[in-house]
Amino acid sequence: MKPAKTPRRLRNWPVHVLLIGLCLVWLVPAFGLLVTSFRPFQAVNDSGWWTVLSAPKGQAEYEQNCAACHGPDGRQIAAADLTNPELVQNFRRSFTLIAALKKDINDQPHMGTTPVPNEQAAADIATYLRRLSGIDAPPRFTVSNYVDALVGYRGERTYEADCAAAEQALDLNCDASDLGNPRGMGRAFLNSILVTLPATILPILFAAFAAYAFAWLHFPMRTWIFALLVGLQVVPLQMTLIPISRLYAQLGLNGTFPGIWLFHMGFGLPYAIYLMRNFLGSLPRDLFESAYIDGADHWTAFWRLAVPLAIPAVASLAIFQFLWVWNDLLVALVFLGGQNPVMTYQISNMVTSLGGGWHLLTAAAFLSMALPMIIFFALQRFFVRGMLAGSVKG
Amino acid sequence: MALAVSQQTRLSKRVRRETFVGWLFVLPALLMYAVFVLVPLLLTILYSLYRWDGVGPATWVGLKNYVTIFEVPDLIGTIVNAFWLVVFFSFIPVGLGLVVASVIHRVATGRLGAIARTVLFLPQVIPLVAAGIIWGWLLALPGLINQILKAVGLGAITRAWLGDFDWALPAVGLVGIWVLLGFCIVLLLTGMTKVDPALYESARIDGAGWFREFVAITVPLLRYEIGVCLTVTVIAALAAFDIVYVSTAGGPGNATSVPGIQIYVLAFTQRAVGLACALAVMLMALVVIVILPIQWLSREGAR
Structure with a gap:
């Protein structure tokens, strides 16, 4: 007799653990981005996002070196109250702090018998003192990175601080109109919408007519044309960019919305036709036959029968085309550039012009991800269907 | 007789x-496709x-x-790099995807499987x-990867990756693996x-x-889906642009320069x-050369 089986659930626990681990590995990068985008820029630059819940920088060094005399809150010596900004102002940096620590106070060494901290520790203590005295006490979390990214702020501090001090850059007005600043993500968001909506609707409309004809009408060369469309789905974007940008230069379409709509339409058509044809072709033949017998012409059959029935296919198609256009960088870079920057362009531009401005980059990246993620979670069930139907060549 | 004739004329009518x-319905789409894809395609070949x-x-x-493309190391190098990307963007996601999908299919059929599918598809x-940006931040000098390496005592190999x-x-x-694994898993699972x-x-x-089940049933019966995964990911690798442009812009030097980037730089x-057009035609040829056998193999005998 066989030994009694372990319950399946228990037997499989290592696999479950591995799977959960894989999911965590997949989530951590995006989670790090999210946390970083909500941290003040001072913190982003000097500590990793995983330290966000640990003690503030320099606290340990302070407690080790200073707390014995100054007290844990820095107020113990009334003559040297470390919460007083005017006093701490004199020891903002490590070298001024070390100089003060090396000096004698009342003919006694400042630090007594404790050795003077090294430069790194002194810098951390100075950071902590600035926090303690309120000179520079960034909060744990802030939304200012998002504000800065939306208005296209490119300074040393934050948009809010600059506006409060009336030192804002020339192209900022410190009111709601800054959301339209061409360097910002706010304007880019609007541009992305303006690009994506027509570039989603147009190809679907054109493709629907063609797909109906391919599915239900017999005309010469039908199979050949359809095969050509399907086969050419593998053409990479790069094959058509150059002649079209030349054509657009002649027509004055470079940098305009119609130019990019038309390009995306041309490129989106084969997939759209393929998916819709397969869907319409899978509908029962009798349905259309009886409509024709009842005297419906193709125009009526298309609008009254095919289109309403094809709504599920149209939905998955719309999602895919929307995401494709929204997420695209190459086409936007070539045909819109900085004239009408979309979100992806704006981010790539920030990468090259900002270098390590991670607090802004992370916020901008998250802004560009928000809409695709909302669509994904809201309309998940349409995804698989569209992917399968459209998965190149049947 | 007369009836047959009239029926025939009616039929031919x-x-x-x-x-x-039929042509009227197809024509608008076909015209757009011709102007924005077919003609430019031929023009690119001509310009080259x-x-x-x-x-x-x-x-x-x-x-x-x-x-020139074959003679200049920087140009032929882009094609070599593109093939390296195929390994990362295509072979690893499809291989790993098969394993993970069959695990989800066999073991984690419940809620865990659904969550895993969603999480892995998200990228x-x-x-x-x-x-x-996400990975640029992760792989940067002060990023998480280096911090983990330091924490486990591998501080010596940390670098700006x-x-x-x-x-x-x-x-x-x-980055490509992170993005494409979910796509493969979802497709293979269905x-x-x-x-x-x-x-x-x-x-x-x-x-x-x-393992036996995997080799004897899953892989042969999923030939078509595997073919689709390979097709999509190979194209994503060979024609890669966005990821490379943002994370390295082809650098350092030409270490990550791929045809997609090089065509853009040469042309614009x-x-x-x-x-630039010659390189684009080469890219197209590469795609076709790699895709055709995949399509052929994945359909042979399948359904």
Whole structure:
């Protein structure tokens, strides 16, 4: 007799653990981005996002070196109250702090018998003192990175601080109109919408007519044309960019919305036709036959029968085309550039012009991800269907 | 007799009418496709035979642009890099995807499987630009990867991964794995649900383990889905642009330069239009050469 089986659930626990681990590995990068985008820029630059819940920088060094005399809150010596900004102002940096620590106070060494901290520790203590005295006490979390990214702020501090001090850059007005600043993500968001909506609707409309004809009408060369469309789905974007940008230069379409709509339409058509044809072709033949017998012409059959029935296919198609256009960088870079920057362009531009401005980059990246993620979670069930139907060549 | 004739004319009238309506419905889409894809496609091939700065007069040079691509290390290097990306963007996601999908299919059929599918698919829906930022931040000098290495005592090998001549390309490849694995898993999983469960049942009764089941049932029956995964990911690798442009812009040096980037740079910043077109044609040829056998193999015998 066989030994009694372990319950399946228990037997499989290592696999479950591995799977959960894989999911965590997949989530951590995006989670790090999210946390970083909500941290003040001072913190982003000097500590990793995983330290966000640990003690503030320099606290340990302070407690080790200073707390014995100054007290844990820095107020113990009334003559040297470390919460007083005017006093701490004199020891903002490590070298001024070390100089003060090396000096004698009342003919006694400042630090007594404790050795003077090294430069790194002194810098951390100075950071902590600035926090303690309120000179520079960034909060744990802030939304200012998002504000800065939306208005296209490119300074040393934050948009809010600059506006409060009336030192804002020339192209900022410190009111709601800054959301339209061409360097910002706010304007880019609007541009992305303006690009994506027509570039989603147009190809679907054109493709629907063609797909109906391919599915239900017999005309010469039908199979050949359809095969050509399907086969050419593998053409990479790069094959058509150059002649079209030349054509657009002649027509004055470079940098305009119609130019990019038309390009995306041309490129989106084969997939759209393929998916819709397969869907319409899978509908029962009798349905259309009886409509024709009842005297419906193709125009009526298309609008009254095919289109309403094809709504599920149209939905998955719309999602895919929307995401494709929204997420695209190459086409936007070539045909819109900085004239009408979309979100992806704006981010790539920030990468090259900002270098390590991670607090802004992370916020901008998250802004560009928000809409695709909302669509994904809201309309998940349409995804698989569209992917399968459209998965190149049947 | 008379009836037959009239029926025939009516029929031919119907056929003619259908031809007319058919073309009328297809024509707008076809016209758009011709103007924005077919004609540019042919023009790109034509331009590739000229030396041309895009503005002044063009000089016919025949196949010289293609010869140049093979002679200049920076240009042929992009194609070598593209094939390395195929390993990361295509082979690893499809291979790993098969394993993970079959695990989800066999073991984690409940809520865990659904969550895993969603989580792993998520990178597929966000802009590649954002993926580039996410990983740029992770792989940067003060980033999480280096901090973990330091924490486990491997501080000596920490570096700015995307700025390192030897490691930049695998680092970009890693981003590709992160993005494309979910796509493969979801596609393969739907394929697996279509496989007759009785096959798995009888294999289990015969005492087949996970591995045997995987090799003997899953892989052969998922030929079509595997073919689709390979096709999509190979194209994503060979024509890669967004991820590379944002995370390394082809650098350091030309360590991560791929055809997609090089075509853009040649055509739109260096004004070497002929050469850019030649490289584009080469890219297209590569895609076709790699895709055709995949399509062929994946369909042979499948359904």
